[in-house]
Amino acid sequence: MPADTVAVSGWGRTAPTNALVIRPRTYEEAVTAVRGCGVRGGIPRGLGRAYGDAAQNAGGTVLDMTGLDRIHAIDADSGIVLCDAGVSLHRLIEVLLPLGWFVPVTPGTRHVTVGGAIGADIHGRNHHVAGSFSRHVLSLELLTADGEIHTVGRDTPLFDATTGGMGLTGVILTATIQLQPVETSLVTVDTERARDLDDAMARLAAADDHYRYSVAWIDLLARGAATGRAVLTRGDHAPLEALRKGTRARREPLAFRPARLPAPPAFLPDGLLSHRGVSWFNEFWYRKAPRARTGELQKLATFFHPLDGVPHWNRIYGRGGLVQYQFAVGHGQEETLRRVVRRVSEHRCPSFLAVLKRFGDADPGWLSFPVPGWTLALDIPAALPGLGAFLDALDQDVATAGGRVCLAKDARLRPELLAAMYPRVDEFRALRAEVDPRGVFVSDLARRLSL
Amino acid sequence: MKDAFGIPQSLLVLGGTSEIALATARRLIARRTRTVWLAGRPSPALEQSAAELRALGADVHTVAFDALDPESHETVLGKVFAEGDIDMVLLAFGILGDQARDEREPLNAVRVAQTNYTGAVSAALVAAGALQSQGHGSLVVLSSVAGERARRANFIYGSSKAGLDTFAQGLGDALHGTGVHVMVVRPGFVRSKMTADLEEAPLATTPEAVATAIELGLRRRSETVWVPGALRLLMSALRHTPRGLLRRLPV
Numbered sequence: 001m002p003a004d005t006v007a008v009s010g011w012g013r014t015a016p017t018n019a020l021v022i023r024p025r026t027y028e029e030a031v032t033a034v035r036g037c038g039v040r041g042g043i044p045r046g047l048g049r050a051y052g053d054a055a056q057n058a059g060g061t062v063l064d065m066t067g068l069d070r071i072h073a074i075d076a077d078s079g080i081v082l083c084d085a086g087v088s089l090h091r092l093i094e095v096l097l098p099l100g101w102f103v104p105v106t107p108g109t110r111h112v113t114v115g116g117a118i119g120a121d122i123h124g125r126n127h128h129v130a131g132s133f134s135r136h137v138l139s140l141e142l143l144t145a146d147g148e149i150h151t152v153g154r155d156t157p158l159f160d161a162t163t164g165g166m167g168l169t170g171v172i173l174t175a176t177i178q179l180q181p182v183e184t185s186l187v188t189v190d191t192e193r194a195r196d197l198d199d200a201m202a203r204l205a206a207a208d209d210h211y212r213y214s215v216a217w218i219d220l221l222a223r224g225a226a227t228g229r230a231v232l233t234r235g236d237h238a239p240l241e242a243l244r245k246g247t248r249a250r251r252e253p254l255a256f257r258p259a260r261l262p263a264p265p266a267f268l269p270d271g272l273l274s275h276r277g278v279s280w281f282n283e284f285w286y287r288k289a290p291r292a293r294t295g296e297l298q299k300l301a302t303f304f305h306p307l308d309g310v311p312h313w314n315r316i317y318g319r320g321g322l323v324q325y326q327f328a329v330g331h332g333q334e335e336t337l338r339r340v341v342r343r344v345s346e347h348r349c350p351s352f353l354a355v356l357k358r359f360g361d362a363d364p365g366w367l368s369f370p371v372p373g374w375t376l377a378l379d380i381p382a383a384l385p386g387l388g389a390f391l392d393a394l395d396q397d398v399a400t401a402g403g404r405v406c407l408a409k410d411a412r413l414r415p416e417l418l419a420a421m422y423p424r425v426d427e428f429r430a431l432r433a434e435v436d437p438r439g440v441f442v443s444d445l446a447r448r449l450s451l
Numbered sequence: 452m453k454d455a456f457g458i459p460q461s462l463l464v465l466g467g468t469s470e471i472a473l474a475t476a477r478r479l480i481a482r483r484t485r486t487v488w489l490a491g492r493p494s495p496a497l498e499q500s501a502a503e504l505r506a507l508g509a510d511v512h513t514v515a516f517d518a519l520d521p522e523s524h525e526t527v528l529g530k531v532f533a534e535g536d537i538d539m540v541l542l543a544f545g546i547l548g549d550q551a552r553d554e555r556e557p558l559n560a561v562r563v564a565q566t567n568y569t570g571a572v573s574a575a576l577v578a579a580g581a582l583q584s585q586g587h588g589s590l591v592v593l594s595s596v597a598g599e600r601a602r603r604a605n606f607i608y609g610s611s612k613a614g615l616d617t618f619a620q621g622l623g624d625a626l627h628g629t630g631v632h633v634m635v636v637r638p639g640f641v642r643s644k645m646t647a648d649l650e651e652a653p654l655a656t657t658p659e660a661v662a663t664a665i666e667l668g669l670r671r672r673s674e675t676v677w678v679p680g681a682l683r684l685l686m687s688a689l690r691h692t693p694r695g696l697l698r699r700l701p702v
Contacts, residue, residue: 007630014455017587018630040586053452058536058630059586270671320671323455383670388456388482411455414483444587447536448452448460 001029008062011314012051013321014382014411017058017444021045023067027149027173030063034171034440035147037061041442044171046113047088050120051324052411053444054166060442063171065115071095072174079179080138085115085172090308093300097256101179102237102300104136108355110258110305115172120408121164121368123375125213125304128360132370134163135363136178144170145436155364161431164365166407168432168441168451182237184253187213187303189235192292197228197341201334201374204232204358212236213303216356219282220344220378221275228341230356231289238297249297258301263311270318270383278350285352320383323411325391328359329403330373336401337374340394344378347390354378366424366431367451369406377409388412407445415449425451452538452587457669458483459538459589463531465516465574466544467491468500470643471593474658475541475665480509482666488531490516491544518544518570519562524577532581539589539669540578542571545612547645553607560607567611572618579622582631589632591665592619596639596677599686603698623674634668636661637686638678654679 002023009016022042024030034042040060047066048055056062068086075081079101081092089103090110096102105117105124112122118140123132130136139153142162150170152159162169190211194200200216207214211234218230243250307313314322329336344351355377359370380387395405395417404421405413419425428451432441445451453459460483464472467489476487487504491497493515501511516527531537548563575590582588597605598612616635623633638661640652661678668676677683689697 007628012455015453015457015587016630017452018628019586052455057586058452059584321455382455388454388458415460415485444452448454 001025001033008045008056009321010052010055010411011049012323012382012411013314013317014323015053015444017053017056019057019060019062021062021064023064025067027068027143030068030143030171030173031147031149033061033063034143034145037440041440043441043443044085044115044119044167046086046116047111049109049112049116051322051409052407053448054120054408055116056444057442058444058447065113065171068173074099076101079181080176081179082174082176083114084174085113085118087114088112089114089117094256096179097182097185097300098254100181100183100254102182104178104180105130105133106304108305109308110301111308114175114177115167118163118172118175119165119167121363121365122408123359123370125215125357127370128208128214128358129212130180131361132363132365132368134365134368137163138176138178140175141173142170143173145438145440149173157431158435160364161366161428163363164368165428166367166445166451167443168446169435170441182254183240184238184243184249185256185300186238186243186249186253186297187235187300188238188242189233189296189298189303190294191290191296192232193286193289194230194232196226197230197338200228200230200232200356201337204356207234208358210234214358217285218341218354218356218376219286220341220349220351220354221279221282222286223345227345228338229286231286233303235298235303242295242297256300258299258305259309261310264313264315266315268315268318270320270381272316272318273350273352273381275348275350278352281352317381318383320381322379323382323387323391324377324379324409325394326375326377326406326409327394327398327403328369328371328373328375328406329398329401330371333373333401333403336397336403337376339397340376343394349378349380349384349387351378351380366428367407367422369404369408371404373403377406407449410445413449418449418451452536453589453669454483457589457672458666459669460484461486461488461536461538463488463490463528463537463540463578465490465540465542465578466518467513467516468494468496469543469593470645470658471638471641471661472541472543473500473503474662476504476509477507478659478662478666479539480504480507485509486535487511488514488537490514490527490531492517518566518574521570521573524573528574528577528581532585536585537581537588539591540582542575542578542590542592544570545593547605547608550605550607563607564611564614567608568614568618571615575619575622579626579631579633583626583629586630588630589634589669590622591634591636591668594619594635594637596637596682596686599637600689600697620674632672634665634673634676636665636668636676636678637682639682654682654685
């Protein structure tokens with residue numbers, strides 16, 4: 001099977017390390033690869049959209065699972081699909097949308113694999129109603145360290161350790177997923193502006209039940225009275241009758257046609273995202289949004305995956321790469337959220353991607369990120385001076401409030417804070433010691449945080 | 452592992468009593484570094500350095516290491532790497548010698564060359580091999596502006612650093628693409644116990660400033676770092692100064 005020693009990094013392109021990348025094309029090859037992992041172990045990897053070092057393994061093996069990408073069975077009546085872990089959500093949407101089914105949960109990009117979606121227990125804009133990805137996984141097949149393949153059902157310790165387990169319990173080979181029915185490939189979107197953070201939070205909190213999908217983009221460079229001003233976009237899948245008769249959309253209601261722009265060049269200097277440039281962009285983005293507009297029809301790709309239109313958009317952060325800081329705090333900890341927003345705004349982080357969402361009920365994954373409450377995610381150039389110490393201070397604040405940072409995004413958390421953020425990490429370690437006594441599955445993230 | 456900003460969690464210092472190395476270790480401990488290995492000749496000074504870093508909250512070990520005994524390097528360093536990943540190796544040992552005496556006593560000059568160059572070649576190659584099998588890590592080599600151009604006042608020391616500098620640059624090229632990052636640090640005159648008896652040169656700097664520059668270099672994954680940065684320009688000018696003129700300059 002194809003194998004090559006190359007530098008591997010996450011989507012943030014910070015801290016690359018070298019690994020032997022093996023691309024199995026059959027389950028047998030995957031078993032052989034796992035059995036053949038040397039002393040530095042192995043870790044499965046999908047499309048590399050985790051920002052940090054979750055899918056890299058310095059000096060060891062990385063199993064590129066994208067070669068295992070078959071869709072085995074679709075039950076078009078009940079909306080259940082059985083597919084390989086290497087299938088991307090993009091592919092699933094392409095195949096299933098014409099049948100009237102959509103993926104139950106999607107993050108800001110379609111270019112993640114099913115295996116990655118389960119390993120990181122990803123969430124989307126519908127978390128307050130639909131939970132995270134694992135809630136819709138009926139069962140999965142896991143290749144464990146001993147080279148055996150197990151069928152793992154819901155409500156088992158192995159299932160709860162694997163969903164959100166960052167690939168450290170084994171290699172997911174297939175998954176059975178319950179899909180979401182849709183009548184059209186469009187979304188009816190309501191857009192409104194919020195003048196500051198409190199306004200945005202109040203509006204989000206007031207309408208949890210009204211919208212399936214709900215998100216707020218926040219201008220973190222706005223200061224003073226406008227601190228935390230936001231643009232809210234919320235919506236739901238458009239019913240067939242929302243499409244005007246006689247239009248192309250009505251004739252092909254389930255067509256999937258994502259747009260795609262050219263990628264930025266491979267080498268861009270650091271510092272393109274200056275504070276002033278981002279500040280102007282934010283001003284423009286805020287003003288561009290309508291004060292209030294309802295019922296606008298948007299394509300799925302436009303609404304869910306705006307950045308997928310620009311391949312390799314992470315290059316605009318230059319050689320230094322980017323850090324995504326995403327944290328969650330529970331209900332009642334709104335003051336912590338306000339304080340973080342204020343501090344980010346005072347620190348003048350040139351962040352043009354800052355997203356605020358509400359989380360609904362948590363799922364049982366031991367290291368699953370969402371907790372009922374609020375989550376804020378922001379992209380920051382890693383080259384920003386003093387960023388490390390600044391984010392450490394935010395971590396402290398978040399941990400004190402009982403909150404946590406997202407492991408799929410992390411590339412820098414202080415290991416001492418992990419247990420406070422993820423109280424079930426000891427159970428996770430114990431289960432790993434049981435199913436993988438030789439420590440075959442290991443990643444840079446696992447080494448860094450002693451997972 | 453290193454974090455997104457290139458800060459190591461574990462550090463191996465070769466030359467464990469070097470003031471620049473200790474300033475760097477203090478700075479890194481304040482960020483992420485939790486495990487430090489101080490390698491050097493066993494001495495009260497080495498133990499005291501360890502105690503000082505321990506007081507900052509790091510897990511510090513000392514290990515007997517002699518730059519002048521290259522035969523032992525593989526064994527000594529091998530033991531350290533066997534204990535766990537080393538995210539950064541700081542090659543900081545070196546002696547200044549006494550130019551006037553070393554010119555009169557060639558064996559002393561040889562000792563400078565053997566410590567600063569031969570010993571470093573051996574230790575750096577051993578460390579580089581271990582880092583390469585880890586697939587990650589930084590090798591930071593303390594060179595000197597003295598290696599950039601021969602000067603009457605310190606050419607024995609300067610030539611040893613020139614050799615080390617060229618070696619480290621080449622090693623960096625050899626390791627390109629292996630996940631191992633080699634960074635050459637060229638400080639100017641550093642106020643320390645090593646230079647206490649010398650007259651201060653222009654653009655003099657401190658161990659703390661060198662430590663700051665190293666931290667920045669790690670974040671940027673720099674290949675060369677000058678401390679202070681203005682020396683890059685100055686040395687570029689000096690490098691192209693004709694020898695006849697340079698001899699008459701008060702440098």
